[in-house]
Amino acid sequence: MDNKEKKELQLLANDMRKDVINEVYSAQSGHPGGSLSICDTLAYLYSKVMKIDPKNPKWEDRDRFVLSKGHTCPALYAALAEMGYFPKEELLGFRKYGRMLQGHPDMKGIPGVDMSSGSLGQGISAAVGMALAAKLAGKDYRVYTVLGDGEIEEGQVWEAAMCAHHNNLSNLTAIVDNNGLQIDGDIEDVAGPYPIPEKFEAFGWKVILADAHDFDSLEAAFNEALAEKEKPTVIIQKSVKGKGVSFMENSAGWHGKAPNEEQYNTAMADLEAVRKGLEA
Ligand SMILES: Cc1ncc(C[n+]2csc(CCOP(=O)(O)OP(=O)(O)O)c2C)c(N)n1
Protein backbone atom coordinates (compact mmCIF):
# COMPACT_ATOMS: atom_id res chain seq x y z
CA MET A 1 0.00 0.00 0.00
CA ASP A 2 1.26 3.52 -0.68
CA ASN A 3 2.20 5.95 2.08
CA LYS A 4 -0.86 8.14 1.60
CA GLU A 5 -3.24 5.22 2.07
CA LYS A 6 -1.29 4.00 5.08
CA LYS A 7 -1.34 7.42 6.72
CA GLU A 8 -5.10 7.69 6.21
CA LEU A 9 -5.57 4.34 7.91
CA GLN A 10 -3.26 5.31 10.76
CA LEU A 11 -5.20 8.54 11.28
CA LEU A 12 -8.52 6.69 11.20
CA ALA A 13 -7.31 4.14 13.76
CA ASN A 14 -5.98 6.96 15.93
CA ASP A 15 -9.34 8.77 15.79
CA MET A 16 -10.98 5.50 16.78
CA ARG A 17 -8.66 5.21 19.77
CA LYS A 18 -9.74 8.69 20.87
CA ASP A 19 -13.37 7.60 20.43
CA VAL A 20 -12.70 4.56 22.64
CA ILE A 21 -11.20 6.70 25.40
CA ASN A 22 -14.07 9.21 25.16
CA GLU A 23 -16.65 6.42 25.39
CA VAL A 24 -15.11 4.74 28.41
CA TYR A 25 -14.33 8.03 30.16
CA SER A 26 -17.84 9.44 29.66
CA ALA A 27 -19.41 6.18 30.89
CA GLN A 28 -16.88 5.81 33.69
CA SER A 29 -16.92 2.10 32.87
CA GLY A 30 -16.09 -0.26 30.02
CA HIS A 31 -13.12 -2.10 28.54
CA PRO A 32 -10.38 0.08 27.05
CA GLY A 33 -7.44 -2.38 26.83
CA GLY A 34 -8.85 -4.93 24.37
CA SER A 35 -10.63 -2.16 22.46
CA LEU A 36 -7.39 -0.31 21.78
CA SER A 37 -5.67 -3.49 20.58
CA ILE A 38 -8.14 -3.97 17.69
CA CYS A 39 -8.51 -0.39 16.37
CA ASP A 40 -6.08 -0.87 13.47
CA THR A 41 -7.73 -4.15 12.49
CA LEU A 42 -11.25 -2.71 12.55
CA ALA A 43 -10.09 0.41 10.70
CA TYR A 44 -8.66 -1.80 7.95
CA LEU A 45 -11.59 -4.24 7.87
CA TYR A 46 -14.30 -1.59 7.73
CA SER A 47 -12.63 0.75 5.28
CA LYS A 48 -10.80 -1.71 2.98
CA VAL A 49 -12.13 -5.23 3.26
CA MET A 50 -15.81 -5.57 4.01
CA LYS A 51 -18.54 -5.02 1.43
CA ILE A 52 -20.91 -2.82 3.41
CA ASP A 53 -23.25 0.13 2.97
CA PRO A 54 -23.54 2.23 6.14
CA LYS A 55 -26.65 3.90 4.71
CA ASN A 56 -28.27 0.48 4.32
CA PRO A 57 -27.06 -1.53 7.33
CA LYS A 58 -29.40 -4.45 6.64
CA TRP A 59 -28.39 -4.83 2.96
CA GLU A 60 -28.90 -8.56 2.38
CA ASP A 61 -25.64 -9.17 0.52
CA ARG A 62 -23.37 -7.26 2.91
CA ASP A 63 -20.40 -8.91 4.56
CA ARG A 64 -21.16 -9.68 8.21
CA PHE A 65 -19.10 -8.83 11.26
CA VAL A 66 -19.37 -10.42 14.69
CA LEU A 67 -17.37 -9.03 17.58
CA SER A 68 -17.05 -12.29 19.47
CA LYS A 69 -15.09 -10.53 22.22
CA GLY A 70 -18.13 -8.31 22.75
CA HIS A 71 -16.74 -6.45 25.78
CA THR A 72 -14.45 -4.54 23.38
CA CYS A 73 -17.42 -2.87 21.68
CA PRO A 74 -16.05 0.65 22.25
CA ALA A 75 -13.78 -0.12 19.27
CA LEU A 76 -16.68 -1.49 17.20
CA TYR A 77 -18.86 1.53 18.00
CA ALA A 78 -15.95 3.80 17.05
CA ALA A 79 -15.61 2.02 13.68
CA LEU A 80 -19.36 2.18 13.02
CA ALA A 81 -19.54 5.88 13.93
CA GLU A 82 -16.47 6.72 11.81
CA MET A 83 -18.05 4.84 8.85
CA GLY A 84 -21.27 6.84 9.27
CA TYR A 85 -23.71 4.24 10.63
CA PHE A 86 -24.73 6.74 13.33
CA PRO A 87 -23.57 10.19 14.53
CA LYS A 88 -20.33 10.32 16.52
CA GLU A 89 -22.16 12.16 19.32
CA GLU A 90 -23.88 8.87 20.16
CA LEU A 91 -20.54 7.59 21.43
CA LEU A 92 -20.87 9.79 24.51
CA GLY A 93 -24.08 7.94 25.42
CA PHE A 94 -22.07 4.73 25.81
CA ARG A 95 -23.37 2.57 28.69
CA LYS A 96 -25.83 5.29 29.76
CA TYR A 97 -29.34 4.29 30.78
CA GLY A 98 -31.86 4.51 27.94
CA ARG A 99 -29.22 5.20 25.28
CA MET A 100 -28.40 3.15 22.20
CA LEU A 101 -24.84 2.00 22.84
CA GLN A 102 -24.96 -0.64 25.52
CA GLY A 103 -21.98 -2.13 27.31
CA HIS A 104 -22.09 -5.10 24.93
CA PRO A 105 -23.21 -5.10 21.26
CA ASP A 106 -26.98 -5.27 20.72
CA MET A 107 -28.08 -6.26 17.21
CA LYS A 108 -31.65 -5.14 17.84
CA GLY A 109 -30.87 -1.52 18.59
CA ILE A 110 -27.59 -0.56 16.92
CA PRO A 111 -27.27 -0.02 13.16
CA GLY A 112 -24.35 -2.04 11.82
CA VAL A 113 -24.26 -4.60 14.64
CA ASP A 114 -24.92 -7.97 13.00
CA MET A 115 -24.87 -10.08 16.17
CA SER A 116 -25.31 -9.47 19.88
CA SER A 117 -22.32 -10.74 21.85
CA GLY A 118 -20.54 -10.62 25.17
CA SER A 119 -20.77 -14.16 26.44
CA LEU A 120 -17.36 -15.30 25.22
CA GLY A 121 -17.43 -18.16 22.71
CA GLN A 122 -20.93 -17.50 21.43
CA GLY A 123 -20.01 -14.91 18.80
CA ILE A 124 -17.86 -17.24 16.71
CA SER A 125 -20.60 -19.86 16.94
CA ALA A 126 -23.10 -17.39 15.48
CA ALA A 127 -20.56 -16.38 12.83
CA VAL A 128 -20.24 -20.04 11.79
CA GLY A 129 -24.02 -20.19 11.42
CA MET A 130 -24.06 -17.04 9.30
CA ALA A 131 -21.31 -18.38 7.02
CA LEU A 132 -23.14 -21.69 6.67
CA ALA A 133 -26.36 -19.82 5.85
CA ALA A 134 -24.57 -17.91 3.08
CA LYS A 135 -23.30 -21.16 1.54
CA LEU A 136 -26.69 -22.85 1.74
CA ALA A 137 -28.38 -19.82 0.17
CA GLY A 138 -25.77 -19.61 -2.60
CA LYS A 139 -24.75 -16.10 -1.48
CA ASP A 140 -21.20 -14.85 -1.74
CA TYR A 141 -21.04 -12.57 1.30
CA ARG A 142 -18.30 -13.24 3.81
CA VAL A 143 -18.32 -13.35 7.59
CA TYR A 144 -15.61 -11.88 9.81
CA THR A 145 -15.33 -12.38 13.55
CA VAL A 146 -12.84 -11.10 16.12
CA LEU A 147 -11.99 -13.21 19.17
CA GLY A 148 -9.84 -12.55 22.21
CA ASP A 149 -6.92 -14.79 23.09
CA GLY A 150 -8.49 -15.29 26.51
CA GLU A 151 -11.80 -16.03 24.81
CA ILE A 152 -10.31 -19.01 22.96
CA GLU A 153 -9.87 -20.67 26.36
CA GLU A 154 -13.66 -21.15 26.17
CA GLY A 155 -14.50 -24.68 24.92
CA GLN A 156 -17.37 -23.54 22.72
CA VAL A 157 -14.84 -21.83 20.42
CA TRP A 158 -13.42 -25.21 19.45
CA GLU A 159 -16.82 -26.74 18.75
CA ALA A 160 -17.42 -23.81 16.41
CA ALA A 161 -13.98 -24.30 14.82
CA MET A 162 -14.73 -27.98 14.21
CA CYS A 163 -18.11 -27.15 12.68
CA ALA A 164 -16.62 -24.51 10.36
CA HIS A 165 -14.10 -27.00 8.99
CA HIS A 166 -16.71 -29.75 8.69
CA ASN A 167 -18.76 -27.45 6.46
CA ASN A 168 -15.77 -26.09 4.47
CA LEU A 169 -16.63 -22.52 5.40
CA SER A 170 -14.03 -20.72 3.30
CA ASN A 171 -16.28 -17.64 3.53
CA LEU A 172 -15.46 -17.33 7.24
CA THR A 173 -12.43 -15.47 8.60
CA ALA A 174 -11.75 -15.37 12.32
CA ILE A 175 -9.24 -12.95 13.77
CA VAL A 176 -7.65 -13.90 17.09
CA ASP A 177 -6.39 -10.81 18.88
CA ASN A 178 -3.31 -12.16 20.61
CA ASN A 179 -2.57 -9.40 23.12
CA GLY A 180 -1.36 -11.93 25.69
CA LEU A 181 -3.69 -10.77 28.46
CA GLN A 182 -7.20 -11.46 29.60
CA ILE A 183 -9.36 -10.21 32.45
CA ASP A 184 -6.95 -10.54 35.35
CA GLY A 185 -3.60 -11.50 33.94
CA ASP A 186 -1.49 -13.36 31.44
CA ILE A 187 -3.53 -15.80 29.30
CA GLU A 188 -0.93 -18.48 30.03
CA ASP A 189 -1.47 -18.15 33.77
CA VAL A 190 -5.24 -18.49 33.37
CA ALA A 191 -5.65 -21.46 31.00
CA GLY A 192 -2.71 -21.58 28.53
CA PRO A 193 -4.11 -21.61 24.95
CA TYR A 194 -0.67 -21.79 23.26
CA PRO A 195 0.34 -22.87 20.67
CA ILE A 196 -2.55 -21.15 18.91
CA PRO A 197 -1.59 -21.69 15.22
CA GLU A 198 -1.13 -25.44 15.66
CA LYS A 199 -4.49 -25.75 17.38
CA PHE A 200 -6.38 -24.10 14.52
CA GLU A 201 -4.36 -26.11 11.99
CA ALA A 202 -5.36 -29.31 13.77
CA PHE A 203 -8.99 -28.21 13.49
CA GLY A 204 -8.55 -27.90 9.70
CA TRP A 205 -8.25 -24.12 9.37
CA LYS A 206 -5.85 -22.16 7.22
CA VAL A 207 -3.66 -20.15 9.59
CA ILE A 208 -2.28 -16.70 8.77
CA LEU A 209 -0.05 -14.71 11.12
CA ALA A 210 -0.10 -10.91 11.28
CA ASP A 211 1.10 -7.86 13.18
CA ALA A 212 -2.04 -6.09 14.42
CA HIS A 213 -0.43 -2.66 14.32
CA ASP A 214 1.14 -2.80 10.84
CA PHE A 215 -1.19 -2.08 7.91
CA ASP A 216 1.07 -3.80 5.35
CA SER A 217 0.88 -6.94 7.45
CA LEU A 218 -2.91 -6.64 7.83
CA GLU A 219 -3.32 -6.08 4.08
CA ALA A 220 -1.28 -9.19 3.27
CA ALA A 221 -3.19 -11.24 5.84
CA PHE A 222 -6.66 -10.26 4.62
CA ASN A 223 -5.64 -10.79 0.98
CA GLU A 224 -4.42 -14.27 1.86
CA ALA A 225 -7.70 -15.00 3.65
CA LEU A 226 -9.71 -13.85 0.62
CA ALA A 227 -7.68 -16.11 -1.66
CA GLU A 228 -8.44 -19.27 0.35
CA LYS A 229 -11.25 -21.19 -1.35
CA GLU A 230 -11.38 -24.45 0.62
CA LYS A 231 -11.10 -23.89 4.34
CA PRO A 232 -12.08 -21.39 7.02
CA THR A 233 -9.25 -18.97 7.73
CA VAL A 234 -7.91 -17.55 10.96
CA ILE A 235 -5.66 -14.52 11.24
CA ILE A 236 -3.73 -14.69 14.48
CA GLN A 237 -2.58 -11.17 15.10
CA LYS A 238 0.07 -10.19 17.62
CA SER A 239 -1.16 -7.06 19.34
CA VAL A 240 -0.58 -4.81 22.32
CA LYS A 241 -3.40 -4.53 24.83
CA GLY A 242 -4.00 -0.82 25.45
CA LYS A 243 -2.12 0.13 22.24
CA GLY A 244 -1.51 3.86 21.86
CA VAL A 245 -2.07 4.96 25.46
CA SER A 246 1.24 4.86 27.32
CA PHE A 247 0.03 3.79 30.75
CA MET A 248 -2.53 1.28 29.43
CA GLU A 249 -0.15 -0.70 27.19
CA ASN A 250 0.43 -4.33 28.23
CA SER A 251 -1.42 -3.86 31.50
CA ALA A 252 -4.16 -6.28 32.59
CA GLY A 253 -5.25 -3.61 35.07
CA TRP A 254 -6.72 -1.64 32.13
CA HIS A 255 -8.82 -4.55 30.88
CA GLY A 256 -12.05 -3.17 32.31
CA LYS A 257 -11.49 0.16 34.01
CA ALA A 258 -12.21 3.80 33.17
CA PRO A 259 -9.57 6.54 33.42
CA ASN A 260 -9.98 9.39 35.90
CA GLU A 261 -9.68 12.99 34.70
CA GLU A 262 -5.89 13.15 34.95
CA GLN A 263 -5.49 9.78 33.21
CA TYR A 264 -8.00 10.84 30.55
CA ASN A 265 -5.93 13.95 29.80
CA THR A 266 -2.73 11.90 29.55
CA ALA A 267 -4.43 9.37 27.24
CA MET A 268 -5.76 12.07 24.92
CA ALA A 269 -2.36 13.81 24.91
CA ASP A 270 -0.68 10.53 23.91
CA LEU A 271 -3.10 10.08 21.02
CA GLU A 272 -2.89 13.72 19.97
CA ALA A 273 0.90 13.34 19.80
CA VAL A 274 0.45 10.36 17.46
CA ARG A 275 -1.84 12.44 15.24
CA LYS A 276 0.62 15.33 15.13
CA GLY A 277 3.43 12.90 14.28
CA LEU A 278 1.41 11.48 11.39
CA GLU A 279 0.49 14.89 10.04
CA ALA A 280 3.99 16.34 10.34
C1 LIG B 1 -18.44 -16.99 28.90
C2 LIG B 1 -17.80 -15.82 29.57
N1 LIG B 1 -17.00 -16.02 30.64
C3 LIG B 1 -16.42 -14.97 31.26
C4 LIG B 1 -16.65 -13.67 30.83
C5 LIG B 1 -16.02 -12.51 31.57
N2 LIG B 1 -14.95 -11.88 30.81
C6 LIG B 1 -15.15 -10.74 30.15
S1 LIG B 1 -13.79 -10.24 29.31
C7 LIG B 1 -12.90 -11.58 29.84
C8 LIG B 1 -11.48 -11.78 29.42
C9 LIG B 1 -11.34 -11.83 27.95
O1 LIG B 1 -10.00 -11.81 27.56
P1 LIG B 1 -9.62 -11.72 26.04
O2 LIG B 1 -10.52 -12.62 25.27
O3 LIG B 1 -8.17 -11.96 25.93
O4 LIG B 1 -10.03 -10.23 25.68
P2 LIG B 1 -9.12 -8.91 25.49
O5 LIG B 1 -7.75 -9.19 26.03
O6 LIG B 1 -9.07 -8.66 24.04
O7 LIG B 1 -9.84 -7.83 26.24
C10 LIG B 1 -13.68 -12.39 30.65
C11 LIG B 1 -13.19 -13.64 31.30
C12 LIG B 1 -17.50 -13.51 29.70
N3 LIG B 1 -17.74 -12.31 29.18
N4 LIG B 1 -18.04 -14.58 29.08
Ligand SMILES: [Mg+2]
Ligand atom coordinates in the same frame (compact mmCIF):
# COMPACT_ATOMS: atom_id res chain seq x y z
MG1 LIG C 1 -6.56 -10.85 25.41
